[in-house]
Amino acid sequence: MQFAKDSFFLALQQRLAGLNPARTVTINGATVPAVAVVENLPPASAEPQPNAFYIEWGSAAVVDGGAGNAALMSLNCVISYYTLGTVQSMVDRGRVLGQLDNELLGICQPTNTEKYDYTQSPSADLGTSVFWNQPAFQEATTSGVEDNTAAYQGRAVRRAIYEQAHQDGRVERRAELTVFFFSEVTLL
């Protein structure tokens, strides 16, 4: 499973470097394309940076109907990002978020990439691809502004937590997709 995770992450990171070379973040002193995997970061690392894509892995399952010896697996994935805009008044947050949306959709194309074993050098092609569905973009959420009530109507608990966490006026998005891959485990 780790090979699929690594291949997906590196595919997105390399594609972002080609699509928008200026979209970078500095992590542990290194400047890299702005795609990071949360579970790969130190637990004590700083909170997510704006204008960067953070990948979180969710539940996994063996997909029924996948023929052959190798198990076809699905792995849920959430990619979250937020922006504070580019000007002090922050009035361009929506535009920047739209640009991030476009970039995420762009780096998800094509919806597959070769699966490599990156634990060895040089990396080894494992003979199949990792593939995924198109991302589903959740509603954009805002914080610390007057108009966020409507966005959270009926979700009082979540709203309270959210506002407690962030009062900086950010707008953020979560995109969900499912990654599929053939496991290295052989089903007998």
Add this chain to the structure above:
Amino acid sequence: MSTSPLRSAMVPVTRQMRAYFAPVNRITETPTIFDPAASGVFALDAPPAPWLDLGWIEGFERYYDTPTDVVRSGANALPSVQFRGPIEARVEFDFREWGKLQMALAGGSEHMNVLATSPSAALAPSGGTPIPAAAVLAGSTANELVFGIDVVSAFVVGNLIAVDVDYQQQIGYVGSGISAAYVSSAAKVNNDLNYVRRVTFNVGRVVEVTATSVILAQPLLAGAPATGASAQVVAAFVDREGGSFFQEWSALFIAEPESGGRVCFYYPRLSPNPGAGSGGVTMKSGAGWKPPKSGGAAKTSGTANTQGNGTRSSSQKFLREDSEEIARPLSSLGLHASFIALPFTDTNDGQTVLCYRSYFPAAMAAVY
């Protein structure tokens, strides 16, 4: 369960099918060859010439019907020799994108460019007497058409134009680059000087008008205009239920290779054949599979998609065109296309074949 794989997965997984078409030389009946070694693994949005990308398609269904029988011998009539009977193969799918080629292939017969007319022209469903053509001058290319200072003002940015030679009473296939119609008698097309431009596939969209020329958004399919070619503004495209001409194309269908391996279906000669039924086995693609629309209907009579009406001369199977619902009340209109495969002789061994299926395993994938 083992943690050491016997071999890497060898399961082609696909999401959708992409269609590419290329013209058949109708005079020599020579198809466009798809050579897997020469041009098999190309970027799906950049097919090698002369293949034309007609976009993602839905409901791709292959039908093949190659019956086999046996010769029996001996007292117990045991099978001794097997042989193949008459072969037949069909393809059906829906184009999701609309364009000149997609409409023409779905319609299957002459596909008309409705040439712009003057307000006083007599009404005609496929176009009346058009505004006279503008001669294309020397120095024109597939992307730029030179008309001269006085004439170029007849065109504005956004115009669709048809570019081809005048009809000069010739008998046979007409249309530059791609045979667009067959004229059996000059009188049948009213000796119309504009007839070739009414049917030609050589069409383009004007994106810029210079002092002497127009620039096209996409190159003309037949390349640089032939000597003596002229251009006319096209108002719309029209296909017709009916017509005596059968188009013929080479076709290539590629399953989007999600899991690594690429599967291609190559038909050297496909002829649109809407409405015909077929027996045989089907291969269907797409999650939202629906009952067969024509090819499969022959096997399962009485489906919702076919209705008999007792007319002797028809096949008594009516086809229902579907639209794809997006979100009520929005729906997208598709172009249903149905083809019959025509024979091709494989030069390697002289065998007569209808279609080829090629497989490109993923890099480093197990072979067997």
